Structure formats: structure tokens, C-alpha cells
């Protein structure tokens with residue numbers, strides 16, 4: 001009997017993450033039993049789960065200050081507020097990113113100015129320098145979309161020359177490295193997400209990390225600290241809060257002890273998960289390499305990419321062909337997202353779909369996105385399943 005490459009099907013789920021570890025379930029149950037879920041609801045002398053998580057994440061990153069919050073998007077908007085962004089300000093950001101990034105810019109009434117995308121799916125550094133000069137913007141919200149990071153040394157050089165403060169969106173690089181440092185350690189502020197589809201899972205959640213005491217103090221007050229900022233795990237001294245405590249609004253977005261309890265064991269095992277993602281990502285890459293129709297995304301070998309998703313390019317195909325290809329793969333159980341579609345679909349959208357941000361002309365990004373396909377690689381997949389998925393993609397790409 002022939003094992004037909006043209007009919008094999010994949011039956012797994014692209015959105016099924018691993019279960020929450022037993023240790024985290026136990027820690028969460030403890031919090032539920034004592035009932036002190038609010039981060040400031042502590043017994044005398046008690047070190048709450050949220051404060052401990054902040055300390056552990058700051059140790060992990062090597063960042064001075066860490067604030068745990070309700071979401072990655074909240075961390076991004078809070079970073080902008082703490083940097084003193086005003087309504088109407090122009091904020092440079094990637095044209096290729098996810099909706100919460102321009103959303104965070106819109107949340108503070110600022111205006112995104114999109115920067116072009118390279119074939120490596122990173123921000124185009126020439127366009128960045130040009131747009132910084134053209135707009136006089138003072139903030140770059142740099143999204144490490146799908147784990148791809150530019151040459152961070154060069155980027156920081158350009159940002160320094162242009163007087164840009166950099167906020168790094170590390171929703172897809174938590175656990176990754178760039179230029180020998182943990183992702184997020186180059187800019188002034190870094191933001192992370194612990195939403196279910198990212199690299200640690202508390203349903204919703206996020207972090208803001210910085211070495212700047214003023215930004216940390218403002219962000220903490222913004223998150224709704226009710227002058228209880230001495231109960232933080234990795235915050236600045238009380239003195240840093242003095243200039244801001246009476247002038248900073250409360251825009252509640254605190255993390256709670258239940259989520260923190262779920263996250264602490266996952267932080268401890270993050271390096272292990274990053275290693276397991278690398279195995280899956282490498283298997284997919286090996287299986288799709290040397291297929292003439294498929295172009296893999298170049299990446300700097302010195303960069304530690306978290307392989308929680310996989311991207312590839314099918315250049316020079318028509319829109320109809322791509323729509324068809326995605327449908328054929330889907331009929332065989334392979335869930336691909338095409339970034340070139342005209343309308344936003346599920347999590348997949350692009351700068352064209354964010355009408356509130358105004359109309360922009362981004363021919364370089366259009367060219368890349370027209371051929372860009374994307375899939376999740378949850379840790380519930382095995383290497384053999386990655387190979388099966390790759391076989392299906394290869395057979396349909398030839399069709």
C-alpha cells in the first residue's frame with residue numbers, strides 16, 4: 001500500500017498548550033484556600049506570590065525593576081504613559097506586529113507611525129532611521145514579532161543617534177536572547193505577556209521591566225498601587241515615588257496572587273521549555289529546507305529564538321493561490337495563517353486592518369506579507385508530528 005504524501009492528515013490541535021504544571025496547581029490551590037488573591041492583601045510579614053514572582057523575574061532578566069500586571073498590552077500602554085507620551089504624539093512601531101501593539105499606542109491617544117519590514121521579518125533599520133528623522137518621534141515601540149529580532153546593537157545605535165527611547169515588546173521573545181542578552185534588556189522598558197498563547201500561561205498577565213527608577217515608580221503608581229508600593233518585589237525605593245505619588249493617575253492593572261502562583265513554577269522551567277521549542281522548530285526547519293517553492297526566514301545564529309511559532313515565505317504566488325493553499329492545508333489538518341489576506345482573521349491582522357491608526361503606504365511590508373505564512377508550534381507537538389505537518393505543507397506547496 002502506498003503511504004500517499006497527497007492524502008496524509010494531521011489530527012492534532014495547533015492551539016492546545018500544555019497543562020499547568022502540578023506544582024503550579026498546588027500553589028494556586030493554596031492561594032484559593034487562604035483567599036488573599038489581591039496582591040496587597042497580605043498577612044503581617046507575608047511575602048505575597050506577586051512580589052516573589054517580580055523578584056524572580058527581575059533576577060531571571062537581570063533587570064533592576066519588574067512590575068507584574070494584567071496583560072502584555074497593559075504593560076505596553078503603561079510603558080508609554082510612564083515615558084510621558086501625550087495624546088497626538090507620534091510613536092514609531094513595526095508595520096508587522098499584532099493588534100495589541102498599535103492598540104496600546106491608541107490607548108494613550110498617540111499615533112502609530114509604521115516602519116517597514118525586512119524579509120527576516122524584523123524592523124527595517126534604514127526605514128526606521130528615515131522615519132525617525134522625518135517625524136521627530138521620540139519613542140520607538142519595537143515589536144519582536146514572532147520572535148524575530150533585528151541586530152539590536154545597530155538598532156540601539158540608530159535609536160541613540162535619533163534620540164529615540166525604545167520600548168521592547170517581548171511577547172514572543174520571553175526566554176529568548178539577542179546580542180548576548182536576554183530579550184528586553186536593550187531598550188528603556190521591556191514588556192512581556194503571560195497570556196495563554198505565549199511562553200508562560202496564566203490565562204492573562206504580563207510584566208514591565210526597566211532599569212529606570214522613575215519609570216518603574218510611575219508604572220507602579222499607574223498600575224494602581226494605592227501607596228502600598230513598599231509591598232512590591234522588585235520596585236524602586238520609596239523615595240523614587242515621591243515626585244510622582246500625588247500626580248500619577250491610577251489606571252488599575254495589577255497582577256493578582258493567583259496568577260502569580262501559577263506563573264512562578266513556569267518561570268523556573270522556562271529555559272527547559274525554550275530548549276524543547278528549539279527541537280520542534282529545528283525539526284520543522286530541517287524538513288522545509290531545500291524545498292524550492294519555500295523560503296525559510298533567515299535568522300542570526302547568535303540569537304536565541306523561542307520556536308513557539310514557525311514562519312516561511314512562498315514568494316511570487318497570487319492571492320488566490322495563497323487562499324487556496326491555506327484551505328488545502330486546513331483540509332488536511334494543518335492550520336496556517338496567511339498575513340497577506342485583505343481582512344483581519346482571528347489573531348492575524350496587519351497595519352492595513354487598523355483603520356483607527358490611519359492609512360499608511362508600506363510597499364516593502366506588503367511584499368513580505370503577501371508571501372508570509374505562519375503557524376503555531378505548541379509544546380504538545382512531537383518531532384514526528386512536525387515532520388508530518390511539514391510533509392503536508394511540502395506536498396500542497398507543489399500542487
Ligand SMILES: *Cc1c(COP(=O)(O)O)cnc(C)c1O
Pocket residue numbers: 070071072073074097098100101143144145146169171172192193194195204205206
Ligand atoms: C500577545 C501580544 C501582545 C500583548 O499581549 P496580551 O497579554 O494579550 O495583551 C503584544 N504583542 C504581541 C506581538 C503579542 O502577540
